Amino acid sequence: MTERIEFVQGNEACVEGALYAGLEFFAGYPITPSTEVAELLSERLPQRGGRFIQMEDEIASMCAIIGASLTGRKVMTATSGPGFSLKQEAIGYACMAEIPCVIVNVQRGGPSTGNPTHVSQGDVNQARWGTHGDHAVIALTASNHQDVFAMTVDAFNLAETYRTPVILLFDEVIGHMREKLVVPEKGEIAIVDRLRTSVGKDVDYHPYLPREDGRLPMSDFGGDHRYNVTGLFHDMWGFPSNDPRVVRDLLHHLVDKIETNVGAISRYREHHLEGADYVMISYGSSARSAIHMAEHRRERGERIGVLELQSLWPFPEELVRGKCRGAKGVIVVEMNMGQVMRQVRACVDAPEKVFLANRIDGKLITPADIKAVLRVIQGKGV
Amino acid sequence: MKHTSLVLTGSGGQGVITAAIILAEAAVIHEGMNATQTQSYGAAARGGSTRADIIISGSPIFFPGVSQPNILVCLTQEAYTEFSSIIRPGGILLTDSRFVTLAKKVDANQIQLPLYDTVMEKIGKPIVFNICLLGALLGINAIVRPESVMEVIKTRVPADFVAMNNRALDIGLVLGANRETGRSLPADG
Numbered sequence: 095m096t097e098r099i100e101f102v103q104g105n106e107a108c109v110e111g112a113l114y115a116g117l118e119f120f121a122g123y124p125i126t127p128s129t130e131v132a133e134l135l136s137e138r139l140p141q142r143g144g145r146f147i148q149m150e151d152e153i154a155s156m157c158a159i160i161g162a163s164l165t166g167r168k169v170m171t172a173t174s175g176p177g178f179s180l181k182q183e184a185i186g187y188a189c190m191a192e193i194p195c196v197i198v199n200v201q202r203g204g205p206s207t208g209n210p211t212h213v214s215q216g217d218v219n220q221a222r223w224g225t226h227g228d229h230a231v232i233a234l235t236a237s238n239h240q241d242v243f244a245m246t247v248d249a250f251n252l253a254e255t256y257r258t259p260v261i262l263l264f265d266e267v268i269g270h271m272r273e274k275l276v277v278p279e280k281g282e283i284a285i286v287d288r289l290r291t292s293v294g295k296d297v298d299y300h301p302y303l304p305r306e307d308g309r310l311p312m313s314d315f316g317g318d319h320r321y322n323v324t325g326l327f328h329d330m331w332g333f334p335s336n337d338p339r340v341v342r343d344l345l346h347h348l349v350d351k352i353e354t355n356v357g358a359i360s361r362y363r364e365h366h367l368e369g370a371d372y373v374m375i376s377y378g379s380s381a382r383s384a385i386h387m388a389e390h391r392r393e394r395g396e397r398i399g400v401l402e403l404q405s406l407w408p409f410p411e412e413l414v415r416g417k418c419r420g421a422k423g424v425i426v427v428e429m430n431m432g433q434v435m436r437q438v439r440a441c442v443d444a445p446e447k448v449f450l451a452n453r454i455d456g457k458l459i460t461p462a463d464i465k466a467v468l469r470v471i472q473g474k475g476v
Numbered sequence: 477m478k479h480t481s482l483v484l485t486g487s488g489g490q491g492v493i494t495a496a497i498i499l500a501e502a503a504v505i506h507e508g509m510n511a512t513q514t515q516s517y518g519a520a521a522r523g524g525s526t527r528a529d530i531i532i533s534g535s536p537i538f539f540p541g542v543s544q545p546n547i548l549v550c551l552t553q554e555a556y557t558e559f560s561s562i563i564r565p566g567g568i569l570l571t572d573s574r575f576v577t578l579a580k581k582v583d584a585n586q587i588q589l590p591l592y593d594t595v596m597e598k599i600g601k602p603i604v605f606n607i608c609l610l611g612a613l614l615g616i617n618a619i620v621r622p623e624s625v626m627e628v629i630k631t632r633v634p635a636d637f638v639a640m641n642n643r644a645l646d647i648g649l650v651l652g653a654n655r656e657t658g659r660s661l662p663a664d665g
Contacts, residue, residue: 101501101511271540272497272513274504386538461539 098277104268105130107239107275108172108198111246113138114277116285118167121147121158123177126210127266128200131172152177156184156197163193164323166288166314168250172198175208178217178224185259186225187325189348192302192310194253194288196246198262200269201378203456212456213266215378218433221261222407228345230352232359233261233407237381239275242268244283245361245404251286252359256351257310263406265429267379267458288312293319302344303330308351353408360413361404366392370399372468373418374451375438376427377403380459384427387461398468406434411441423471424448427464478509479533480619481542484609485559486551488524491606496528498628499610499620503532506624512540525554532619547617548584549609551575568616572609587616589651595644604644611648615655622649 100110108131112120120139122132132148139146145162149155152173159169173181178199188195201217203209217224221233232252236242242264249260291311293299295318304310313319322332327341335341352359365385367373376384381402391398401417403410418424418438424447426435432450439445451467453459466476482499486492493515500511515528529542544564549571550556556576563569565583574592595601595608607629614622622645629641 099505101497101504101513267514267540270514272500272511273537273540274510382538382540389538458539458541460541460543 097279097282100275100277101272102239102275103130103270103272104236104239104242104264105172105200105270106134107242108246108262108264108269109134109138110275110277111243112170112196112250113142114243114280114283114285115247115250116168116287117170117250118144119147119159119162119169120144120171121149121155121162121169122171122173123149123152123155125152125174125177127202127269128172128174128177128198130269131198131200152180153184156181156188159195160184160188160191160193161315163188163195164312164315166290166312166317168194168254168288170196170198170250172200174200175202175204175210175217176206178220182220182224182226185231185261186227186229188259189225189229189231190325190327191323192257192348193259193323194250194257195259196249196253196262197259198246198264201263201265203454209456211266213379213429213458214454214456215263215265215380215429216431216433216454217263218406218428218430221263228349230258230349231261231407232256232258232352232405233263234361234405235263235377236268236404237376237378237385237402239268239273241363241404243275243277247283247285248361251284254286254288255309256355256359257312258352261407263378265378267382271379290314291319295319300330301332302328304347356408356410356412359405359408360410362410362413363402363404364417365389365400365402367399367401367417369397371397371422372399372425372471373421373423374398374400374425374427374464375403375414375418375434376400377406377434378429380427380429383459383461383464387464390461403434409437409441411437414438415441415443418442418444418448421447423468425451425464425467425471427451427459429453429459479535480531480547480617481545481564482530482532482547482549482613482619483542483545483559483562484528484530484549484551485555486526486549487555488526490526490551491603491609492526492549492551493528494632495606495610496530498607498625498632499613500530500532502620502624502628506627507620509534509620510537512537514540525552525558527555527559547613547619549613551609553577570609570612570616587652587655589655591648591651594647594651598647599640599643601640604641607641607644608648608651611645611650612652613648614645615649615652622646
């Protein structure tokens, strides 16, 4: 089998990545601009023995993938805007019960029904804190279709590795734009499969007792072992507990398993960063404009580069601090009111040198928009 | 490196978006180029105005929007009025003589062709109007080879319709190649 070259929308690249990663179950409720993900999977998934269910709403979709994951399947749902809000409670359940799942959010303008057919990156903080209570989560993003594919595969791998929901934060421009995608051959990208317990049938199985390496082997629900799953704080049997030690230890575990692995989870690209006086930090479709500008400025000898973030949560603080050290200015390029900019300011040595180049009117930010901000920073006026 | 930016505008149902996708796909799949295709999303449907932006390049493409196209196509009077001013100076502005009356002077090579009327006269089916348009574009500027476009069309239309599409493409190629040229084509980029 040779690699396949396609000319597709970003949403289709996501579907290809999910199938490559071994997606077996999808439940969803179509919503612009994510609809093509569900549409394509309704055709592709049954063709290879998987299950596609269009549910009655986004809440049910999220709950359905959680149940299916517990039975041992690789699962995904896709949504946007208000649909992502509706899923939040069940995302918290998946965090607490440590159930691997992938949630695609193709961002559109919000709040509420907002600007359904236009681009935004306004859900960055919702991906982090949308569900209540202390928790940790993984969120990945991409600026081009090859990376949409790769990040989707990664999302499944990370969900299995850390037993956690992983959010794919795409945006309308990436979802709908068409460009080249090379679908890799089978085996070219490593796939992480479900870690299943070696405990035999009718032998006591502790669903929440970590191995020495901290990982929790799973048992397909409804199979060899009977165990409890709950959104309440729970002991190693999965039964509810409000014992202060159990509560504290579980919360530590839920947060630490992700926050102490930032280095392993972080994904990013560098564009002309070496010796850059000005560092742009961007992600998703915004990064395309930042890279476009950096390419042209470098041709003219200007020292300006881009740190493109592909993982937004856990936020790669050490990476960002290091890349921004010594820069005359840092420009965060995004399509919201500064959600990543605030993260950058919180972790760099010189927060007063961090500026925002944004656009919030539903249009893709342009290289000209960024140039205007750079001029002001450089004292050249508008 | 060869780099072409196009904006195709018209009315929903004319096949503008489909034509844009076919052209860009031909460049990527059959000519080893890079291409991006974006379109205006919204309440546009049959009868509403549509716009597709395409960049075809031998180099990587980052920003996918087109603000000053090398080639602009306007298939309705409304689209012509709204978009004719964005043409890159010296670029090509292609319109259809049935739908557009040229009104203003722009710094471009304005080419007016009877694409729709010729399709109706020789084939009688408006559904291949957009393929005739693609032929005309390729007759004017060899963005990709016509064979590459036909390869893409074969994957998108039922076998019985391939010949009709091929004819429409050929009609466009002839109309485009035999146009009355005002001036030479602009340089790449």
